Amino acid sequence: MTPTFITETKPEDWTYVSEGGATIVFSYRGLHNVQFSDHVLRLRKVAYGSSDNTLLDANSEQPDDPMIAFQENIISKLVPSEFLPSLMVVVLEEDWLRSLVVLRDGDRPAERRQTDQIDVRRNKGILATDLIGGTPIAMEIKPKWGFLPTECHLSPKTVALKTATCRFCMHTSFRMKHGEVGTTYCPLDLFSCDETRVRKALGALWAGWYESDGSLNNLRFFVQGRMTKPDDDHSVQLLAHFFTADESTDVQNLQESFTSALAQALLSSPVLPILSTLQRTLDILDVEGLSKLYTQTSSGFSCDGLGSSVPDPSMEEWEDFVEVYQSDHHSWDHTVPSPGHLRHYLMAYLLSATFKDCSIIIRPKSAQVGSFDVTIIDMDIKSMDRLGKWEKLDKKIVEHYKSSGNQRRCIDNQRISQSGCTQLSKWR
Ligand SMILES: O=P(O)(O)O[C@@H]1[C@@H](OP(=O)(O)O)[C@H](OP(=O)(O)O)[C@H](O)[C@H](OP(=O)(O)O)[C@H]1OP(=O)(O)O
Ligand SMILES: Nc1ncnc2c1ncn2[C@@H]1O[C@H](COP(=O)(O)OP(=O)(O)OP(=O)(O)O)[C@@H](O)[C@H]1O
Structure with a gap:
């Protein structure tokens, strides 16, 4: 070409x-x-x-x-x-x-x-x-982590917290302590497939956008191809024109109309379920279980931290990985991960990180009012040298959350195999 x-x-x-x-x-x-x-x-x-x-x-x-x-x-x-x-x-x-x-x-x-x-x-x-040009408006959502980890591989120190509060909510609390803007958005609501909860998540995303003057990266609006901030009256008017029947720019009214339209768009698209399934099945050990497996398997090799000096996979290896993921992976006993599968689990975690960090763009289908296309962007490869950072960040976030005394309860309604996994690991 x-x-x-x-x-x-x-x-x-x-x-x-x-x-x-x-x-x-x-x-x-x-x-x-x-x-x-x-x-x-x-x-x-x-x-x-x-x-x-x-x-x-x-x-x-x-x-x-x-x-x-x-x-x-x-x-x-x-x-x-x-x-x-x-x-x-x-x-x-x-x-x-x-x-x-x-x-x-x-x-x-x-x-x-x-x-x-x-x-x-x-x-x-x-x-x-x-994906944002050629349309009067487009919205971008960065949904982040849509699942709670299974108990099997968590330490007694973290299990209660990590199975009650999701990674994003703990991370938000950690960030707020360091002076960053907060949000009440919980990804598990957005990923729940439950209309009331999806609307709650969208309401929180809107509030985060509005109150942070559009500085948070979890929700962005584009009007006529340009990113819009809540203080841009002209663009907000165009948003109102798109979302509300009476074109009212009353914030409450606009938030309500946005929430209804987007809830419909997301509930009728398979994109969020696809993302959460991939995130959770690829991050099956949690970073704690991955680290344990790495330490057991790599004794004698470099112990400078998770994934240190592990070479990044070639494209051929990624192709082989996907084949295994689509076949054998689902029948392995992940409660007792095999050391021989260490590289597979490391690659799975990297791929999971891509799906945890991507964004979706929602824009009206050209001809049909009220129906939307949902497209996933930012499918970038993460590299092995990130693993150490993720392990440390996980510890910091959980330690902070423990000391904060907060106890937010995030509900993951897709955790079907949870109790089976717990019983199995205790039984072993
Ligand atoms: O670690 P996280 O969860 O904060 O994610 C980082 C993102 O922060 P966020 O939480 O979305 O504000 C961060 O997003 P921002 O730069 O804050 O918009 C990046 O996406 C980063 O990945 P990369 O360095 O671009 O490959 C992301 O880093 P990785 O976790 O993918 O390494
Ligand atoms: N195909 C596209 N059409 C329109 N806008 C896009 C497209 N791809 C990306 N963008 C815009 O550019 C921004 C940056 O792109 P992208 O998210 O891929 O970058 P990144 O540096 O990998 O992000 P992150 O820090 O989240 O990993 C997106 O948040 C989105 O607003």
């Missing part, structure tokens, strides 16, 4: 959409062009002072962004392609990227601007279906 070159467009043709920890996204607004119209450009960022890209030579051939092959070969076997954006490689050019930085850096949030920038040394980027 002939490559697509970003230099066929001008930096001015691209407007800033949004960004996450690793990438920044721009939407094409130039003259009609079959390759670029209705597409976004997804560029990798690099932290200031990071040595991550010192090996990159902007003038030599670089590999394609691995996210493309990962989505094409791995994710699409687990999630039907209709719920994924299309992705393709675009060839970049350093001077073009530098001009884009000059033009658009001012549109980025100040706190992001202080920490990182577009990695101008990359010469490959991604063109993806634009």
Whole structure:
């Protein structure tokens, strides 16, 4: 296939959409062009002072962004392609990227601007279906962890807490202690498939958006292709026009209408159940059980922390992994994980982390009022060197929660095998 070159467009043709920890996204607004119209450009960022890209030579051939092959070969076997954006490689050019930085850096949030920038040394980027352009409104939800861990592998110190309060709610409490904005949103409500609870979750997401002035990343609104904050009266009016019959911008009324419309959209889509099933079945040991298995199995090898010096899987290994996951994995006795399956469990945890960190974009189907498309974005590969961070963060979050004296009860109504697992592990 002939490559697509970003230099066929001008930096001015691209407007800033949004960004996450690793990438920044721009939407094409130039003259009609079959390759670029209705597409976004997804560029990798690099932290200031990071040595991550010192090996990159902007003038030599670089590999394609691995996210493309990962989505094409791995994710699409687990999630039907209709719920994924299309992705393709675009060839970049350093001077073009530098001009884009000059033009658009001012549109980025100040706190992001202080920490990182577009990695101008990359010469490959991604063109993806634009999910927020070409529609009057679009919403983005980052649902996070939609399950409670099973008891089997939890220590006596954590079992009571971790089976009562979900990871997200404990993390929120931890973040609030460190001065960050809080939210009452609980992912288990959103993932519950129960209308009342889904509406409760959406109400909390709305309140978090409104009260944080749109700074939380769990809910974002896009109006006419641009991210909107609650203090932008014109955009809120357009939201009201879309959601409410009387176009009332009364906050309560708008929250109610948003909640009803989105609850309907989410309850009629298989996307959330797909995500929660993948998250929970891939993170079957919890990070505690994974760590125990790693320590048992790796004695004599490096003990510098979970996953330290474990090489990242190749794409072929990921393909083999998916085959095993779709066949044998479900019949293994996960209450007594086999040391021989350590690498499988490590890879499963990485993949689970991808599904715990992705977002969904909900936008009206073009012709039908009241019906929506739900698409999953950000299917990035996580690497083994994150495992140590996740293990430490888990400990910190749980210790903080224990000392806080809070006892929020999060209900995971999909935990069917829970009691069986508990009895089995006690019996053994
Ligand atoms: O650790 P978590 O649960 O806070 O997740 C991180 C996210 O924080 P969040 O909780 O969504 O605000 C974080 O999101 P933000 O940058 O805060 O929007 C990233 O998604 C990060 O992944 P990566 O470094 O981009 O690969 C995420 O890190 P990983 O857990 O995927 O390593
Ligand atoms: N296909 C798309 N169409 C429209 N907007 C998109 C698309 N993909 C991403 N975005 C926007 O760009 C933002 C950043 O993209 P993405 O979530 O993939 O980045 P990330 O750095 O991997 O995020 P995170 O920090 O959450 O891991 C998204 O939150 C979303 O607002």
